Amino acid sequence: MQDLLNDIAGKMKLATERGEVANYIPQLAHVDPQQFGIAVATPDGQVFAAGDAREPFSIQSISKVFALTLALGKQGDSLWQYVGREPSGDPFNSIVQLEHESGKPRNPFINAGAIAVVDAIMMGHEPKEVLAELLSFVRFLANDDRLYFDHEVAASELEHKHRNASLAHFMKAFGRLHHDVDKVIGTYFHQCAVAMNCVQLAQAGLFLVSDGVNQVTGTRVVSAQRARRINSLMMMCGHYDGSGEFAFRVGLPGKSGVGGGILAIAPARASIAVWSPGLDNIGNSLLGTRALEMLVQETGWSVFGH
Known part of the structure; x- marks a missing residue:
């Protein structure tokens, strides 16, 4: 997994097309679009991270x-x-x-x-x-x-x-x-305006990986049914009018923010956070989406099967 994340982060560093930062919020317009981070947290407590995964950013709509x-x-x-x-x-x-x-x-x-x-x-x-x-x-x-x-x-x-x-x-x-x-x-x-980094964001999503329980801390956050319903809403609505495209390309419940972050959930497998400030024309992280697509292709984590 660490090798995979290093590989993805390496490819993203070389990407020439990086999208546009959210310039209608002046504080976000100043963020360096060259940054990219990715983190994967698993229910057994492991965390893998690459790139700028410990750099805090504004999570915006992921909140x-x-x-x-x-x-x-x-x-x-x-x-x-x-x-x-x-x-x-x-x-x-x-x-x-x-x-x-x-x-x-x-x-x-x-x-x-x-x-x-x-x-x-x-x-x-x-x-x-x-x-x-x-x-x-x-x-x-x-x-x-x-x-x-x-x-x-x-x-x-x-x-x-x-x-x-x-x-x-x-x-x-x-x-x-x-x-x-x-x-x-x-x-x-x-x-x-909550600020978090990819590692923290991936850890915050862990309760949605294991039917409402954060297995690392051993706490039940919500019922299993509620966790499934939150995931289903993320799948259908988490990327605004780009939700269908995200489901088509990545195949995981996810929530984006105009700060360039995306939280994605691979049920029973992992919580994934990516961040790259450049957005596509709908307002979702351009490289973040691309990175998740690569990760799912390599791991087979799509909820729609292998």
């Missing part, structure tokens, strides 16, 4: 997986009153569908859906308390207390909040949000 897990723990299946479970086929920040569907977002991984999930987690609490809970939850999943919020990234997103604020106000107009829009949006931006 939506952890927020969804937390929200389901608090709300159970009543969460689905507020957010759907269908692929969107539209860009992650589209407002069009919301209008057609009375302000109910299509799934928890597009921005509108993630904002609805944050609203569900808040349960009358202030953003500070909610964020403290979220960070301690992700630290618990990764078994690493060094994770932190990148406040510069959060501030950078707040300065360019209008699109997401529009989504939130729109949902509020339909009676879908229960908290103050500015508080929900502020919480959402901080959630997206």
Whole structure:
């Protein structure tokens, strides 16, 4: 496995086409697109890593997986009153569908859906308390207390909040949000600004590899059924309007973020994190996707069989 990751990282270093960094969030626009990291964590506690796998980056929308897990723990299946479970086929920040569907977002991984999930987690609490809970939850999943919020990234997103604020106000107009829009949006931006490296991210995903149990720490995070359902949502909706293409090429449940990270789950096998800041035209890591495709071709880990 280590040789395979070294080989993939070596190939990615030589890649000439690297995509474009997310320039609409100024802090992300400064990130060096030459970087590439990959890490694989297995249920027996082994971690393999190559490239810039210990360089922290802004996980952005990958945080939506952890927020969804937390929200389901608090709300159970009543969460689905507020957010759907269908692929969107539209860009992650589209407002069009919301209008057609009375302000109910299509799934928890597009921005509108993630904002609805944050609203569900808040349960009358202030953003500070909610964020403290979220960070301690992700630290618990990764078994690493060094994770932190990148406040510069959060501030950078707040300065360019209008699109997401529009989504939130729109949902509020339909009676879908229960908290103050500015508080929900502020919480959402901080959630997206969690900084982690590939090793930490791969470890945080381990509970989804083994039916809801992180076998390394011996803790059950969610029920087996819930873990399967989170994986199925990642498979269908984790890459926005590129989810079908990702399933076709990689064949694993995955969640991307515009920081260039992707968390992918090979059930019963491993949790994989890749990071390369250059994005394709849909907003998914160009080299990250390519690296996962190579990894799956070599290991046969696709959920669709060998």
